[in-house]
Amino acid sequence: MSDLIDHELSHEDLQKVMSTIDIPACPIVVTNAMQEAQKDEPDLGNLAKLIGNDAGLSAAALKLANSPLYGSSNRISGVRQAVDRLGTKNIVCVVVSVALRASMNGVPAAWLEKFWQRTTLLAIIASLIAKRQYGISPDAAYTYALFHDAAIPMMMRRFPNYVEVIEAARRDGKMLAAAEEEYFPCSHPIVGSLLVRNWGLPPILGQAIRFHHEPDAYELPDRTLPGGALAFIAVTQVAEYLMTELLNDTDIEVGHELFEKAQDYLGISESDLDDLRQRVAAAIEGETH
Numbered sequence: 321m322s323d324l325i326d327h328e329l330s331h332e333d334l335q336k337v338m339s340t341i342d343i344p345a346c347p348i349v350v351t352n353a354m355q356e357a358q359k360d361e362p363d364l365g366n367l368a369k370l371i372g373n374d375a376g377l378s379a380a381a382l383k384l385a386n387s388p389l390y391g392s393s394n395r396i397s398g399v400r401q402a403v404d405r406l407g408t409k410n411i412v413c414v415v416v417s418v419a420l421r422a423s424m425n426g427v428p429a430a431w432l433e434k435f436w437q438r439t440t441l442l443a444i445i446a447s448l449i450a451k452r453q454y455g456i457s458p459d460a461a462y463t464y465a466l467f468h469d470a471a472i473p474m475m476m477r478r479f480p481n482y483v484e485v486i487e488a489a490r491r492d493g494k495m496l497a498a499a500e501e502e503y504f505p506c507s508h509p510i511v512g513s514l515l516v517r518n519w520g521l522p523p524i525l526g527q528a529i530r531f532h533h534e535p536d537a538y539e540l541p542d543r544t545l546p547g548g549a550l551a552f553i554a555v556t557q558v559a560e561y562l563m564t565e566l567l568n569d570t571d572i573e574v575g576h577e578l579f580e581k582a583q584d585y586l587g588i589s590e591s592d593l594d595d596l597r598q599r600v601a602a603a604i605e606g607e608t609h
Contacts, residue, residue: 344423346519445559471511497533554582
């Protein structure tokens, strides 16, 4: 697996990964939503129509629009109202997240439901933390957090012993990425970065996903890992570390060393951290009750 740890993947490496893992194609609804959102003057009516044609998209848009992220006590029930409140970038987040979840087939439903609940909660928390940082887009942080571990269900579908490897990592206090490198021909950060590329999402998200478990991520030169990508990694690592801590879960994703590097990179003081813990706890409470 050492050839896949290099900072740049060769054509042979890419072919190896692509032949190992079935990466889903980008759904047409994602393509259409992104094309509309990227126009100089997006048509919110068209976006609302696209959302309204799908029950899952409609429910997700309304849930997000009525969530604490948007700080309004006025609950809404119409898709067009949700689109107006969320705006184009956040609507694309909704479309992408629903399509991403729909693409995660072939794994046990109960496991996938738990995985997706955790992923969605993490995306909300990462977005909340990004809002408190200068120059980090909350909606982009939300999308990044949704995708950064999206390849885990694909790994699980492909490798019958994947769940056992995860459980062993939890039991032995080992990081998941290190366990993957030991047992499998590819890792979820690499597969996830290819998924993002296939779906036509911004390259910076793929770069962040590719390096989010690398121990030297915070020391890499900007030409290898741009600061914007590192910001997504840092925000999500802080979010995941705090969420895991507050849920009294076993941390196999971040680890204390990367958490401290992320905290330092974002300039989060200990008093800031106490405030974030309260906000993360409130977000967990809001999403789980």
